[in-house]
Every structure is written in C-alpha cells, then in structure tokens.
Amino acid sequence: MRRLLVALAVLAAVSASAKAQESKYYDLAKGDYPHDVAVGPKGEVWFAGQKAGIAGRIDQATGQIERIPLGKNSAPHGVISGPDGAPWFTDGGQNAIVRVDPATKEVKVWPLPPERMPYTNLNTAAFDGKGRIWFTGQNGIYGRLDPKTGDMKVWDAPKGRGAYGITGTPKGDIWFVSLAGSYLANVDLETGAATVYEPPTKDQGARRVWSDSKGRLWVSEWNSGNVSVYDPAAKTWKQWMLPGEKPRTYAVWVDPDDKVWLADWAANAIVRFDPVTEKFESFPSDHPGSNVRQMLGRKGEVWIAESGTERVRVIRYPVKTN
Amino acid sequence: MREAGLRGTGMLLSMLGILLPWIASHADEGNATRGERVFQRCFSCHSVDPNEKARLQGPSLYRIMGRPAAAIRGFEYSDAMRRTGAAGLVWDAATLDRYIADPESLVAGTNMSVPPLRDEQERADLLAYLARSGQYRP
Numbered sequence: 482m483r484r485l486l487v488a489l490a491v492l493a494a495v496s497a498s499a500k501a502q503e504s505k506y507y508d509l510a511k512g513d514y515p516h517d518v519a520v521g522p523k524g525e526v527w528f529a530g531q532k533a534g535i536a537g538r539i540d541q542a543t544g545q546i547e548r549i550p551l552g553k554n555s556a557p558h559g560v561i562s563g564p565d566g567a568p569w570f571t572d573g574g575q576n577a578i579v580r581v582d583p584a585t586k587e588v589k590v591w592p593l594p595p596e597r598m599p600y601t602n603l604n605t606a607a608f609d610g611k612g613r614i615w616f617t618g619q620n621g622i623y624g625r626l627d628p629k630t631g632d633m634k635v636w637d638a639p640k641g642r643g644a645y646g647i648t649g650t651p652k653g654d655i656w657f658v659s660l661a662g663s664y665l666a667n668v669d670l671e672t673g674a675a676t677v678y679e680p681p682t683k684d685q686g687a688r689r690v691w692s693d694s695k696g697r698l699w700v701s702e703w704n705s706g707n708v709s710v711y712d713p714a715a716k717t718w719k720q721w722m723l724p725g726e727k728p729r730t731y732a733v734w735v736d737p738d739d740k741v742w743l744a745d746w747a748a749n750a751i752v753r754f755d756p757v758t759e760k761f762e763s764f765p766s767d768h769p770g771s772n773v774r775q776m777l778g779r780k781g782e783v784w785i786a787e788s789g790t791e792r793v794r795v796i797r798y799p800v801k802t803n
Numbered sequence: 804m805r806e807a808g809l810r811g812t813g814m815l816l817s818m819l820g821i822l823l824p825w826i827a828s829h830a831d832e833g834n835a836t837r838g839e840r841v842f843q844r845c846f847s848c849h850s851v852d853p854n855e856k857a858r859l860q861g862p863s864l865y866r867i868m869g870r871p872a873a874a875i876r877g878f879e880y881s882d883a884m885r886r887t888g889a890a891g892l893v894w895d896a897a898t899l900d901r902y903i904a905d906p907e908s909l910v911a912g913t914n915m916s917v918p919p920l921r922d923e924q925e926r927a928d929l930l931a932y933l934a935r936s937g938q939y940r941p
Binding site: 514516531532534556573574598599600602619620621641642643660661662663684686703704770772774788789 | 843844857858860912
C-alpha cells in the first residue's frame with residue numbers, strides 16, 4: 482500500500498512538472514530567418530523574416546504561415562505589436578518603419594531621412610503613451626515617428642554606435658540600451674534628449690531592455706552574461722549572473738506577473754528569472770544553435786524567435802489567477 | 804547611301820564589340836569611395852580603424868585581406884568561425900565576397916546576422932574599401 486502511494490506521488494509530481502510548461506515549435510520556410518517575433522493581444526503572431534524581407538503571420542489555430550513581402554531591399558530586424566493591434570517593423574534594408582494592416586495586409590512604409598545617414602541599421606521599436614513609435618539604429622541613432630502626421634525626428638545616440646533594444650514603460654516613458662556603449666538611456670518624450678544611466682558593470686554589452694509592471698528596467702547583458710535591473714524611483718541597480726559557464730544573455734522580456742524571461746546562447750536555452758526568489762529556471766531548445774535574439778509574449782505565453790533553427794517557439798506556462 | 808548606312812552600322816557594332824566587354828569588366832571593379840558608404844552596413848559591429856577603442860561585437864576589419872579566419876587573439880569568435888578558421892579559411896576577395904553574399908552558406912552557425920548583400924557591385928565596392936587598409940601582417 483505504501484509503495485503504491487509513493488508511486489502515485491511520483492506520478493503526480495511528474496505530471497505536474499509536465500503541465501508546468503509546454504513548448505511548441507513552428508517550422509518556417511528556409512531562408513526566412515526569424516529575427517524577432519511579437520504576439521498581439523488577441524493572440525495573432527507576427528515575425529520579422531529578415532533575410533527574406535517578409536512579415537510572417539502564424540495562425541495559432543491551424544499552424545498556417547502567411548508571408549507578406551515588405552518591399553524592395555526589405556530586411557526587417559524588429560517587430561512589435563502596436564496599440565492599434567498591427568505589427569510594426571524596424572526594417573534595416575529599407576531603412577524605414579513599416580506597418581502591416583492586419584486585416585487588409587496593406588504595407589505602409591515611413592523611410593528615415595536619407596540625407597542624415599543612408600543606412601542606420603534599424604534595430605527595435607517601442608510606442609510611447611501618445612501613440613508615437615520610437616526606434617533605435619545601431620549605427621548610432623534613435624528616433625521618433627508620429628504615424629498620424631508622418632512627422633519623424635532622428636537624433637544622434639550618446640557615445641555613437643550601439644543603440645539597440647528599446648522599451649516603453651506602463652507610464653509611457655521610453656528607455657533604450659546601447660550594446661557598444663554599454664548604457665541605459667531615458668529619452669525626453671518632447672525634446673528627444675537622452676539621459677544616460679551607467680550600469681555598475683563596465684562594458685556589460687546591453688542587448689535589450691524591457692520594463693516590468695512597476696516601470697523598472699530589466700537589461701540583458703551580452704558581454705557580462707548578467708541580467709540587471711534599474712529602478713528609476715530608487716535610482717538603484719542590481720544584477721545577477723545567469724547560471725552555467727560563461728552565459729551569454731541576449732533577449733529579455735518581462736511577463737505580466739513580473740517574471741523575467743531571458744535567452745542564454747551559451748546554454749541554448751530560455752531562462753526564467755523570479756526576482757522574488759532570485760532563482761533561475763531553464764527551458765532548453767530541442768535543437769542546438771537556436772540563437773534566440775528576441776522574444777515577446779502575453780499572459781501565459783512567451784513567443785521566441787529561433788533565428789538559428791528558423792523556427793518560432795512558444796512556451797505556455799500556468800498563470801497566476803487573482 | 805544605303806551602303807554608307809550599313810557601313811556606319813557595322814562600325815558602330817564593331818565599336819560596341821570592343822567597348823561592351825570593357826564596360827562590363829570595369830563595372831565589376833570595386834570603388835573604395837562608394838565602398839565606404841556600403842560599409843555603413845558593417846559599421847555597427849566592425850571597424851577598420853587600427854586604434855578603435857569601442858568594444859564591438861565583430862572583429863576588426865583593418866588589414867583583413869590575407870588574414871586567416873578567427874585569427875585575432877583574444878577576440879571571442881563563434882565556434883563555427885573557429886572551426887572554419889582551423890580548417891584553413893583565409894579572407895581574400897573571393898572568400899569575403901562569398902561570405903558577404905551569404906554568411907551562412909560559407910560559415911554555417913556564424914554569429915554574423917546581417918542580411919545577405921546580394922548586389923555584386925556593392926560587394927565589389929565594399930571589398931575595394933576593405934582592401935584599402937592593406938594586407939594582413941601576422
């Protein structure tokens with residue numbers, strides 16, 4: 482009887498663990514090269530097919546993939562889901578901000594002023610609280626587009642090249658990081674002026690940044706292998722190194738419950754960090770060389786672009802119910 | 804009159820026969836000044852400045868011509884690039900042209916994530932610009 486109870490207990494534990502998270506992979510066309518992925522509030526999934534110059538849309542129900550060409554020389558790096566429910570792309574090849582209408586699939590292109598810099602190496606975008614889209618260009622710029630008027634402004638990034646990930650906070654503020662400059666910056670939404678916040682780790686190589694529900698900025702540090710957080714209210718930094726030998730932290734996304742999801746290239750895994758317990762939990766890819774450059778999600782789902790395997794992965798996890 | 808017209812056409816064709824191959828070969832020649840502009844695609848991760856101080860994600864391209872792949876001491880290359888270097892890849896106009904045209908096809912698993920540069924003339928211009936810093940010296 483006792484043996485049976487133990488066996489049942491083990492079975493229950495394994496079953497609970499299996500239910501704790503599940504992964505699903507979507508194979509894309511060879512050459513699509515999904516650099517970034519975004520999921521909208523209704524569950525529509527878009528990816529930036531950088532090498533094919535396409536917007537990809539994954540139908541979660543059927544698994545069907547629709548591919549929409551974005552224009553001549555297109556090479557979209559980033560994609561986010563805008564407040565209008567549409568996918569917005571930072572298209573390095575066209576040196577432009579690009580929107581795809583989710584219903585009509587119409588493509589609208591806002592080129593950057595070419596006389597300033599013909600190729601800015603556009604990276605990522607984020608919306609502020611006023612419906613304007615802010616973007617970074619790795620060649621050393623950041624900018625702002627008001628889609629209603631078409632007004633676009635571009636500024637030189639502090640310390641030159643390196644402007645990389647960008648995020649909006651719940652209040653609508655905009656922050657970005659620099660990979661070559663190893664800093665976090667906050668922009669004045671009206672003047673565009675950037676204020677630099679130096680992290681405690683020198684040359685940390687910030688790839689991306691994401692805000693939690695309290696407006697704290699979580700930074701994935703490529704060179705140091707850390708995840709760090711800056712609290713603008715307390716003006717404090719804190720950092721943790723990811724597990725394993727020589728971790729390489731690339732992507733970061735903070736879920737609605739303020740758990741921090743990270744991509745570690747050294748471990749070929751997605752890692753979840755709980756800021757309360759300060760514990761990491763690993764979700765390895767089932768293929769080597771997944772090379773995850775970015776992820777985005779919504780409650781209960783994190784969507785992951787595996788540029789190295791040309792797949793999009795989703796991890797579904799149990800959510801806290803209030 | 805008709806004969807003169809034919810002679811004229813013949814001369815024109817002969818001239819074109821001489822000129823067209825010359826134009827074609829010279830279109831393939833790289834132009835370093837234009838190449839500097841193409842280098843904007845590489846600029847965020849690479850430098851051709853021997854005194855570059857920024858910590859960039861890509862290795863220096865100063866005197867890249869003739870350099871074995873993964874040869875800069877202390878630079879953290881991808882495993883794929885290290886393996887390819889150990890197998891004997893040397894950067895020259897031909898190998899660089901292939902790599903820039905499609906990085907993955909030459910070094911599968913490379914960290915370099917730029918989209919392929921498909922325009923032949925742009926590649927030729929970029930290579931002319933890179934060659935300007937001289938040959939590799941170990």
